[in-house]
Amino acid sequence: MISIVIPLWNKAPYVGRCLDSVVAQTYRDFEAVVVDDGSTDDGPERVAAYADGRIRLVRQPNGGVAVARNRGVSEARGEWVAFLDADDEWAPDHLATLVDLMARYPHCGMVSASYWLHHDATGRRWQPRFAALPFSGPDGVMTNYYEVASGANAPVNMNTFAVRRDVFQRCGGFPVGVESGEDTWFEARCCAETDLAYSLHPTSVYHLFEAGKNYRAFRRRNPVDDLYDGLLRVGRGRPGVRRFVASWHKQRMTHAVHCGYPATALRQFARAVSICPWDKKTYYQAFVALLSAVTRRDVYDLMQALGRRKGAGQTKD
Numbered sequence: 001m002i003s004i005v006i007p008l009w010n011k012a013p014y015v016g017r018c019l020d021s022v023v024a025q026t027y028r029d030f031e032a033v034v035v036d037d038g039s040t041d042d043g044p045e046r047v048a049a050y051a052d053g054r055i056r057l058v059r060q061p062n063g064g065v066a067v068a069r070n071r072g073v074s075e076a077r078g079e080w081v082a083f084l085d086a087d088d089e090w091a092p093d094h095l096a097t098l099v100d101l102m103a104r105y106p107h108c109g110m111v112s113a114s115y116w117l118h119h120d121a122t123g124r125r126w127q128p129r130f131a132a133l134p135f136s137g138p139d140g141v142m143t144n145y146y147e148v149a150s151g152a153n154a155p156v157n158m159n160t161f162a163v164r165r166d167v168f169q170r171c172g173g174f175p176v177g178v179e180s181g182e183d184t185w186f187e188a189r190c191c192a193e194t195d196l197a198y199s200l201h202p203t204s205v206y207h208l209f210e211a212g213k214n215y216r217a218f219r220r221r222n223p224v225d226d227l228y229d230g231l232l233r234v235g236r237g238r239p240g241v242r243r244f245v246a247s248w249h250k251q252r253m254t255h256a257v258h259c260g261y262p263a264t265a266l267r268q269f270a271r272a273v274s275i276c277p278w279d280k281k282t283y284y285q286a287f288v289a290l291l292s293a294v295t296r297r298d299v300y301d302l303m304q305a306l307g308r309r310k311g312a313g314q315t316k317d
Contacts, residue, residue, distance in 0.1 A: 002080045002095055002162060004032040005072030007065050011086035012043035014207075021089035023052055027096040030054060033072045034086075038062030043086070066174035066182050073168060082162035087207055090159065094203035098162050101197040105141060109194030112161035113203040120209050127202050128153035132240075139199040145191040147240030149184075150247045156187045156196075159204040167194050181224040181248070188228075188244065192235035220264045225252070225271075232275070246276035250285055257289040257299045265289060 004022060008015060015034075022032050036044040036059045047057045058075055060068070073081055082098065084090060094113065101111040118125045131151040134143050142148060148155050171189045175182050190196075228248045235241040249272035256265035269289075272282045288306065292299035 001078040002027070002030045002082055002099070003073075003076030003078035004030055004082050004084055005069055005076060006032060006034045006084050006086055007037055007068035007072065008034050008039060008043050008047065008086045009037040009062065009065070009068070010039050010041050010043065012039070012041040012046060014087040015043050015046055017089055018084060018086050019047065019050055019055065021091070021094075022055070022084065023050075024092045025090065025095045026092050027099055030082075030095060031056065031077060033058060033075050035060065035068040035072045035075075037065065037068040064176065064179070066176050066178060070173045070176070073165070073173065076165075079165055080162045081165060081168060083158045084204075085158055087209075088159045089205045089207075091203045091205070093201075097199050097201055097203050101139065101199060102162075104139075105195075105197035107195060108141060108197040109164040109167035110161060110190050111197045112156045113199040113201055114155070115157065115160050115204045115206055116202050118205050118207050120207055125205070130155050133200075135198075138201060139197070142191075142196045142198040144239040145196050146188070146235065146238055146244035149188065150240055150243045154184065154187075155198065157204075157206055158183045158187075159206060161187065161196075163190055164194075175224065175227055178222070178224045178227070181222065181228075184248075185224055185227050185231075188231055189234070192231060192238060192241075220256070220261055222252070225249070242276045243279055246272040246279055246282060249275070250279075250282045254285055254289060254299055254303075257292055262293065 006018065019032070032055045034047045034055065034057050036057060038061050044057060044059065047055065056075070058071065060071055069083065080102065082095065097113045098111045105111070114127060116125050116127055130148050130153060132144060132147045134140065142155065145155070167190055170193055171186065174186050228245050231241055231245055249268045253265045253268035253272065256268060269282070269286050276282070288303055289299055292302050
């Protein structure tokens with residue numbers, strides 16, 4: 001049996017779509033643990049109305065998404081745990097694809113499939129492309145996860161993968177008290193602990209809303225920074241880990257410029273360069289940030305404009 005953990009906080013308009021995609025799975029041996037993290041809308045009532053004994057609703061006071069996911073895993077009964085956000089969805093063959101990977105790559109403690117990005121405002125849907133894949137067929141072991149994840153698109157998100165319970169426990173679960181970045185850190189932490197079996201077949205949909213999922217409030221001192229730096233130790237020997245951690249600080253630099261914190265941006269730039277001084281993209285992004293300050297144009301708008309001029313395709317950013 002596979003356990004599915006779905007954190008829920010004020011997602012009433014979308015949770016029905018999410019659960020419908022779970023019930024429609026061709027692989028039937030699963031349970032879904034929906035953790036209501038103190039919602040103030042009627043999302044929990046919509047979950048409770050499902051007449052499917054495999055769906056369980058757990059309620060708790062609001063503690064944040066990391067607390068909700070950890071609670072869901074503690075309530076789960078399966079050896080493998082998959083995750084799904086309440087505003088996203090799966091294709092009917094998602095779990096079947098993951099189970100197939102588990103069977104064919106039994107030494108891997110983490111399995112994942114590719115995904116679609118869906119822009120809700122325009123209806124546009126596309127599958128991201130990944131660079132530096134270590135296999136040539138439709139699936140394989142992503143032995144260089146950090147190299148691939150340092151590219152324009154991450155190969156894994158919270159809707160795409162399942163992790164074996166013992167790997168989850170060795171990683172310590174999701175970090176509590178972190179407001180953003182905890183998901184990508186956890187995925188990276190798992191890949192320091194075990195190999196990742198990966199299918200290029202897309203089986204989930206990550207919805208991009210008009211306001212954008214990635215423009216969150218910025219904390220000048222984010223505790224997840226230290227967690228990312230810790231990957232340099234636990235992921236030592238894994239290809240590309242230094243570039244991956246430097247990329248985190250590079251993204252933080254850009255977001256700091258966007259939110260108007262130049263001193264923080266400078267510190268993040270210095271950290272990125274100290275970790276991976278040969279990454280040309282860090283210097284390019286710093287140049288764009290400086291250009292943003294001079295022209296007073298938003299750094300993300302400027303990056304998109306320059307990307308279009310270079311013929312770059314649209315990415316999750």
